[in-house]
Amino acid sequence: MIRLLIRWWALLLVALSLTTPAWAETPPNIAAAADLRFALTEVAAAFQRDTGRTVSLTFGSSGNFFRQIQQGAPFQLFLSADEQYALDLARAGKTQGAGTLYAVGRLALVAPKGSPLRVDERLSGLRAAIARGQITRFAIANPEHAPYGDRAMEALKHARLWDSLSGKLVLGDSVTQAFQFAVSGGAQGGIVAYSLVRDPAFAARTDFALLPASWHRPLLQRMVLIKGASETASRFYAYIQGPTARHILTRYGFALPNARR
Amino acid sequence: MDWDALRLSLLLGVLTVAILLPIALFAGHWLATTQRRGRVLIEAMLTLPLVLPPTVIGFYLLVGMGPQSPIGQAWHLLFGDSLVFSFRGILIASVLINLPFAIQPAQRAFEAVGQDLREAAAMCGHSPWQRFWRIELPLARPGVITGAVFAFAHTLGEFGVVLMVGGSIPGETRTLALSIYDRVQAFDNAGAGRMAAILLSISMLAVTLSFLLDGHRRRRHG
Amino acid sequence: MATGAADMADGLSIALRQPGPIALDVDIAVAPGKTLALVGSSGAGKTTVLRAIAGLYRPCQGRVVCNGTTWLDSDRAIDLPAQARRAGFVFQHYALFPHLTALGNVMEAMLHRPRAERPDAAGAMLARVHLEAYADRRPDALSGGQQQRVAIARALARDPDVLLLDEPFSAVDHPTRRALHLLLAEIRASSPVPIILVSHDLEDAARSADEICLLQHGRSVEIGPARALLDDPDSRIARWLSSAGDVAMPQ
Numbered sequence: 001m002i003r004l005l006i007r008w009w010a011l012l013l014v015a016l017s018l019t020t021p022a023w024a025e026t027p028p029n030i031a032a033a034a035d036l037r038f039a040l041t042e043v044a045a046a047f048q049r050d051t052g053r054t055v056s057l058t059f060g061s062s063g064n065f066f067r068q069i070q071q072g073a074p075f076q077l078f079l080s081a082d083e084q085y086a087l088d089l090a091r092a093g094k095t096q097g098a099g100t101l102y103a104v105g106r107l108a109l110v111a112p113k114g115s116p117l118r119v120d121e122r123l124s125g126l127r128a129a130i131a132r133g134q135i136t137r138f139a140i141a142n143p144e145h146a147p148y149g150d151r152a153m154e155a156l157k158h159a160r161l162w163d164s165l166s167g168k169l170v171l172g173d174s175v176t177q178a179f180q181f182a183v184s185g186g187a188q189g190g191i192v193a194y195s196l197v198r199d200p201a202f203a204a205r206t207d208f209a210l211l212p213a214s215w216h217r218p219l220l221q222r223m224v225l226i227k228g229a230s231e232t233a234s235r236f237y238a239y240i241q242g243p244t245a246r247h248i249l250t251r252y253g254f255a256l257p258n259a260r261r
Numbered sequence: 262m263d264w265d266a267l268r269l270s271l272l273l274g275v276l277t278v279a280i281l282l283p284i285a286l287f288a289g290h291w292l293a294t295t296q297r298r299g300r301v302l303i304e305a306m307l308t309l310p311l312v313l314p315p316t317v318i319g320f321y322l323l324v325g326m327g328p329q330s331p332i333g334q335a336w337h338l339l340f341g342d343s344l345v346f347s348f349r350g351i352l353i354a355s356v357l358i359n360l361p362f363a364i365q366p367a368q369r370a371f372e373a374v375g376q377d378l379r380e381a382a383a384m385c386g387h388s389p390w391q392r393f394w395r396i397e398l399p400l401a402r403p404g405v406i407t408g409a410v411f412a413f414a415h416t417l418g419e420f421g422v423v424l425m426v427g428g429s430i431p432g433e434t435r436t437l438a439l440s441i442y443d444r445v446q447a448f449d450n451a452g453a454g455r456m457a458a459i460l461l462s463i464s465m466l467a468v469t470l471s472f473l474l475d476g477h478r479r480r481r482h483g
Numbered sequence: 484m485a486t487g488a489a490d491m492a493d494g495l496s497i498a499l500r501q502p503g504p505i506a507l508d509v510d511i512a513v514a515p516g517k518t519l520a521l522v523g524s525s526g527a528g529k530t531t532v533l534r535a536i537a538g539l540y541r542p543c544q545g546r547v548v549c550n551g552t553t554w555l556d557s558d559r560a561i562d563l564p565a566q567a568r569r570a571g572f573v574f575q576h577y578a579l580f581p582h583l584t585a586l587g588n589v590m591e592a593m594l595h596r597p598r599a600e601r602p603d604a605a606g607a608m609l610a611r612v613h614l615e616a617y618a619d620r621r622p623d624a625l626s627g628g629q630q631q632r633v634a635i636a637r638a639l640a641r642d643p644d645v646l647l648l649d650e651p652f653s654a655v656d657h658p659t660r661r662a663l664h665l666l667l668a669e670i671r672a673s674s675p676v677p678i679i680l681v682s683h684d685l686e687d688a689a690r691s692a693d694e695i696c697l698l699q700h701g702r703s704v705e706i707g708p709a710r711a712l713l714d715d716p717d718s719r720i721a722r723w724l725s726s727a728g729d730v731a732m733p734q
Contacts, residue, residue: 377574377576377578378578378580380539380565380572380574380578381572381574381578381579381580381637382566382580382591383538383539383564383565383566384537384539384565384566384570384571384572384592384638384641385566385591385592385594385637385641386566386569386592386594386595386641387566387591387594388566391594395591396580396591399582400580400581400582
C-alpha cells in the first residue's frame with residue numbers, strides 16, 4: 001500500500017518538475033504600473049517589431065508589485081509609478097542598481113459623456129455637482145498602494161473637496177480599475193491617470209481635464225531591473241529609454257525626463 | 262484567448278486531483294470506518310475550507326509560506342526560489358482548499374458500503390487491505406470519482422486564493438479565472454467572454470459527468 | 484476465570500461474561516457434527532453471542548476455543564481478529580457483495596487457495612447448495628432464498644471450523660424455509676463442522692438442531708437435547724414458551 005502511494009507520488013513529482021518555467025525560454029515577466037496599460041503595450045509591440053523579442057506585461061498597482069517582488073515573485077523588470085517603491089526595492093538589494101526615471105505622470109479628471117459632472121481643470125464643475133447632490137460615486141485608485149490614488153487624494157485635499165467626497169469614493173485596486181469604474185457608468189466620474197484617458201478608444205465616450213501638477217507631489221515614474229534579469233528584459237529596459245518608446249510615451253501624455261541618463 | 266492561462270488552469274486542476282486522490286481514498290475510508298472520537302474534530306477541520314472566505318485561507322498561506330516564514334525560508338534554501346507567487350505555491354493552496362471537495366464524497370461512498378459488507382469480508386478471511394481493495398474500493402469508486410470531478414471543477418474556478426498566494430503572473434500563476442478578470446480590467450470584454458464561456462462549458466461537463474456516475478452507481482448496486 | 488465447559492480437543496467451547504451494556508453469562512459447548520440452536524426472546528443476546536464467537540464483537544471477558552485453537556482468551560490477552568478465525572458466518576440479511584456474481588462471492592472466501600483452483604472449487608460449492616445454474620447472476624438478480632444459499636455456500640467455502648447462522652429462518656417464506664431445513668440436513672449429514680444457529684422460532688430450532696440453548700437476559704439458562712427439553716413440561720424452555728403465550732408448541 002505504501003509502495004503504491006510512493007510510486008504514485010513519484011510520478012507526480014516528475015510531472016511537477018516539468019512545470020518549472022525556464023526563464024531563458026519564455027518571455028520575461030514585466031511588472032508595470034497600471035497607468036502604463038495602453039502606452040507600454042504599444043511600446044512592447046514596437047519592441048517586438050524592432051528586435052523580434054517578446055515580453056510579457058503584467059499591469060497592477062505599484063504598491064502591490066513592490067510587495068510581491070519583495071516576496072520573490074518572478075518579475076524581471078519593474079516600472080513603478082512612484083519612484084519610492086523602486087528605490088525601496090533597490091535598498092532591499094533586489095535590483096541591479098537604482099534604475100532610472102522613464103516618465104513623469106499627470107492626473108486627469110474624467111467623466112463619461114452624459115454624466116452630470118462638468119469637467120474642468122480647477123474642479124469647479126465637480127464642486128458644483130457635489131453641492132447639487134449629483135455625485136453619488138466618484139472613482140480613484142486606492143491611495144494605500146496605488147500612487148495615482150495617493151496623488152488623487154492629495155489633489156482633492158488641496159482643492160478642499162476630500163471631505164465632501166467621503167462616503168462617495170469608489171476605490172479601484174489599480175488606477176485602471178478606477179478608470180473602469182469611472183467610465184462604465186458605475187460612477188459619475190473620477191480622477192485617474194492622464195495616460196489612460198489619452199487612449200483614442202475612449203475619446204468618443206469621455207470628457208476629461210488635465211489637473212495642475214502643482215496640486216500634488218510629482219509622479220516620478222522610475223523603473224528598475226531585478227537581479228538576475230534576462231537579456232531580453234535588459235534590452236527592453238534600454239528600449240524604453242530610446243526614441244521610439246519615448247515618442248509613444250509622449251503621445252500618451254507623459255512628460256519625459258532628460259534623454260539617456 | 263489566453264492559451265497560457267488555459268494550460269495553467271488545466272494543469273492546476275489535474276495535478277490537484279492527482280495529489281488529492283490517494284488522500285481522499287485513505288482519509289475518506291478512515292473517516293467512514295473509524296470509531297475514534299478524534300474523527301469529529303478532523304471532520305470539522307476538513308469542513309473549514311468550505312466555510313472560510315478564500316481570502317482568509319490566502320492570508321494564512323501567505324504568512325505561512327512567505328519568504329519570512331520557516332517554510333518559505335527552508336524552501337528557498339533547498340530550491341532557490343519562493344513558494345509564494347509561484348505555480349507550486351498555488352498548487353499547495355489548491356490542494357488544501359479542495360480537501361473537503363475530494364474527501365467528503367469519498368467518505369459518503371465508503372460509509373454507504375455498510376458495516377455488514379465489511380464484516381462479511383472479514384468472515385471471508387480478508388485482511389483489512391484485501392477488504393479495502395477487493396470490496397470497499399470497487400463499491401465506493403463512483404463516489405470517489407465524483408469527488409475528484411468536483412475538486413477539478415472547483416479548482417478551475419478558484420480565484421481569491423490564487424490571486425493572493427500567486428499574484429496574477431502570466432505563464433506562472435495567471436489561471437483562466439484570473440485572466441478573465443484581467444481582460445475585463447483591460448476593457449476587453451470580448452476576450453473575457455470567450456474565456457468565461459470555456460470555463461462555463463468545462464464546469465457543466467464536470468457536473469453532468471458526476472451526476473451520470475451517480476446514476477450509474479445507483480443502477481448497478483441498487 | 485473458571486471454564487464452564489471443558490475444552491474439547493475438537494468442536495467449539497465458549498464462555499462469555501459481561502455485566503453490560505449487553506449482559507452476558509454464557510457457557511456453551513458444541514461437539515463436531517452437532518448443531519446447536521440459540522433461542523430466546525429478542526434482546527436476549529443471541530446474535531451477540533454469535534458475533535462474539537465470530538470475532539465481530541469483543542466481550543469484556545471471554546474464552547472461545549475451537550478445535551483446540553484458542554480464538555479468544557481475555558485472561559491471556561488472546562484475541563484473534565475475525566479474519567483469522569476460520570468461522571463461516573451467514574448474516575441475517577446475507578451481506579452478499581453486490582458488485583460480484585454468485586460465483587464471485589463464493590470465490591472471495593477462497594483467497595487462501597491458488598487462483599487457478601478457485602472457479603472450479605466455487606462452482607462445486609454452488610452445486611452443493613443447488614445453485615450451479617445461477618453462478619453468473621448478481622445478487623440483485625437472485626431471489627431471497629437464492630441469495631441465502633449463496634451466503635451459505637460462501638460461508639462453507641472457507642472450509643470453516645464452525646458454521647454460524649444468524650436468524651436464517653426469520654426473513655424467508657414457507658417454501659424457502661422448507662428448502663433451508665433440507666439443505667441444513669444435507670450439510671449436517673455431509674460435514675463434521677459444528678453448527679450454531681440463532682432462531683426466535685422454536686419449531687425451526689427443533690427441526691434443525693440437535694441441542695437447544697435458551698438465553699434469557701444474556702444468560703445461558705438451559706442447554707440440552709432439543710426434543711427432550713421441548714417434551715418436558717417442567718423444562719425452562721417449556722415454561723418460557725407458556726409465559727410468552729402465543730408461540731405454538733411443536734408437535
